[in-house]
Amino acid sequence: MQLQLEHVSKQYRGGVWALRDFSLHLGPGIVGLLGPNGAGKSTVMRMIATITQPTSGAIAWNGADIARQPDALRRVLGYLPQDFGVYPNLNAVEFLSYLAAVKGLERKQARRRIDELLQLLNLSEVAYRPIGGFSGGMRQRVGIAQALLNDPHLLIVDEPTVGLDPEERARFRNLIADLAGERIVMLSTHIVSDVEATATSIALIAGGRLLRHALPEELLQAVAGKVWGWLLPSDALTAVRQTHRVVNIVRRPDGALARIVSDSPPHPDAAALPPSLEDAYLYCVAQRPETTV
Ligand SMILES: Nc1ncnc2c1ncn2[C@@H]1O[C@H](COP(=O)(O)OP(=O)(O)OP(=O)(O)O)[C@@H](O)[C@H]1O
Numbered sequence: 267m268q269l270q271l272e273h274v275s276k277q278y279r280g281g282v283w284a285l286r287d288f289s290l291h292l293g294p295g296i297v298g299l300l301g302p303n304g305a306g307k308s309t310v311m312r313m314i315a316t317i318t319q320p321t322s323g324a325i326a327w328n329g330a331d332i333a334r335q336p337d338a339l340r341r342v343l344g345y346l347p348q349d350f351g352v353y354p355n356l357n358a359v360e361f362l363s364y365l366a367a368v369k370g371l372e373r374k375q376a377r378r379r380i381d382e383l384l385q386l387l388n389l390s391e392v393a394y395r396p397i398g399g400f401s402g403g404m405r406q407r408v409g410i411a412q413a414l415l416n417d418p419h420l421l422i423v424d425e426p427t428v429g430l431d432p433e434e435r436a437r438f439r440n441l442i443a444d445l446a447g448e449r450i451v452m453l454s455t456h457i458v459s460d461v462e463a464t465a466t467s468i469a470l471i472a473g474g475r476l477l478r479h480a481l482p483e484e485l486l487q488a489v490a491g492k493v494w495g496w497l498l499p500s501d502a503l504t505a506v507r508q509t510h511r512v513v514n515i516v517r518r519p520d521g522a523l524a525r526i527v528s529d530s531p532p533h534p535d536a537a538a539l540p541p542s543l544e545d546a547y548l549y550c551v552a553q554r555p556e557t558t559v
Contacts (some may be wrong), residue, residue, distance in 0.1 A: 267294050267326065267419055269314065269450055269502075274323035276309050284309040285474045288323070297479075298461025299454040300547060301471035307454035308348055310471070314452070315345045316451045327420070340546045344418030350409045358389055358408055359399055365412045376415070383411040392528045403434030410441065421451045427460050431546070434468050439464060454523075468543070472551045485546040493545045494526045496536040511552055513545055520538025527552075 269292040276285040285306045299307050312318045314325060316336040325332045327339040353361060359380060366376035384390045387407040392400070397408060406426055413421055423442070427435045443464045445451055455461060461468060468485060470477040478485065493513075498506060500522050503515065510532050513525040525539065526532050527549045 267448070267450060268292070268326075268551060269420060270326045271310070271314075272324050274310075274313065274320045274325060276306075276313065276318070279319045283474055285313075285320075288474070288476050290469055290476060292450050292452070292467075294448055294450055295466030296442065296451040296453065296461075296464050298465035298468045299452060299471060300456070300461060300468055302456055302551065305456075305471045306446065306474040307456075307471060308424055311345075311347075311422050311452070314339060314420075315343060315347075317420055320520075328511055329372070338469075339420065342416070342419040344413035344416065344421040346406075346409045346413045346423040346426060348428070350405075352397045352405060352408065355396055357394045357396055358384065358411075359393050361408065362411055362415065366415050369416055371415060371506045376435055378418075379415060380411075382522060383414055386444075387411050401434070402429045403431070403437065404486050406430060406434070406438060407441070410445075414445070414539075419449050421445065421449060423451070425456075427455060427457065432452055435460070443482075456548050458542075463544050470547065472554050473552075475554065477550050477554050485543060485550070486541050489527065489541040489546040489549045491538065492527055492529055492549060493539045493541045494528060494536040495531055496524045496533050496540045497521050498524055511548055513542075513548055 271288055273384045274285060275283065277283050288310065296449055299310065301307055312357060313320055316332055316339060319333055330338055332339045346387045356364065362380045366380065371379065371482055384393050386412060389404065389407055389411065392404065397405065400408065413423065414542065430438060439460060442451065442453060453461060466480060467479060467481055469479040498521055503522055503524065506524055511527045516523040526536065527545050
C-alpha cells in the first residue's frame with residue numbers, strides 16, 4: 267500500500283499557485299498534514315481524492331498514476347471533505363444508505379456495514395433521527411461513517427475538528443487512532459494537538475511547500491535546545507511578542523512565563539525547556555524561506 271506524490275504543483279485559475287513541487291511518500295499509518303490556513307492542505311487532499319488534477323507532477327497509488335487510472339484508487343478511497351454537506355431531513359441510516367448506493371455497494375452488504383459503522387461511531391441510538399438536528403461532532407461522525415462505507419485502504423479527512431468543542435475534539439482523536447491499521451489515514455489540521463498523539467508521521471506544509479515529513483520524535487529533535495521559559499513582568503509581554511516567537515504564556519503570581527522558540531537564549535535569565543511538537547511546528551513554519559508560492 268503506497269501513495270506517492272512526485273513534484274506536484276497546482277495553479278488555480280486566476281494564477282494562484284496553491285502548491286509548488288510537493289513530494290510525499292506514504293505507507294500504512296496515520297499522517298498528519300499540518301499547516302496554517304491557506305497552506306495548501308485541502309488542495310493536496312482534493313488532488314489525492316481525484317477531484318482536481320495537478321498542474322504538473324504526478325500522484326501514484328500502488329505505482330499507478332491516478333490521473334490515468336483513477337478508478338483503482340476511487341474504489342478503495344474514503345474521503346471526508348472540509349465542506350461536508352448533509353441532507354438535513356434524512357436520518358443517518360437513510361443518508362448512509364443513499365451514499366452506499368452512490369458508491370455502488372450491494373444493498374444487503376451496505377445495510378450490514380451501516381449497522382457496524384453506526385455502532386463503531388456511537389451513532390446507533392440516533393440512527394433514525396434527522397441529521398439536521400445533530401451536533402457538529404455527531405455530523406462529523408456521520409461524515410467519517412460515509413468515508414468508511416467501503417472499508418477504505420486510503421482514508422483522507424480534511425480539517426475534521428473545525429467547529430468541534432473540546433470534548434468532541436478529544437473523542438474524534440481517539441476515533442482516528444482506532445481507525446489506524448492496514449490503511450493509510452491522512453488527516454489535515456492547523457492544530458498540533460489534533461495529531462500529536464495519533465500521527466505516525468507529520469508532514470509540515472506552509473505556503474504551498476512541504477517543509478518536512480518526519481516522525482514526531484525527529485521534529486522534536488529539530489527543536490531540542492531551542493525552547494526557553496522566560497519569566498517576565500506582564501507589562502513587558504507586548505514588546506517581547508514583537509521581537510520573539512512566543513508559543514504561549516502562562517500567568518503566574520510572580521509574572522508571566524513566556525515559552526519562546528529561539529536558536530539562542532532570549533535573555534540570560536531564560537531557562538531551557540523540553541521541546542513539544544507545538545514548538546517544533548512554530549519553529550519549522552518560521553524557518554521556511556520567504557520566497558514560496
Ligand atoms: N478554487 C480555488 N481557486 C483559486 N484559488 C484557490 C482555490 N482553492 C484554494 N485556493 C488558494 O490556494 C491556496 C491554498 O488553499 P487550500 O484551501 O488548499 O489551503 P488549506 O491549507 O486547506 O487552507 P484552509 O485550511 O484555509 O482551507 C490559498 O491561497 C487559497 O486561497
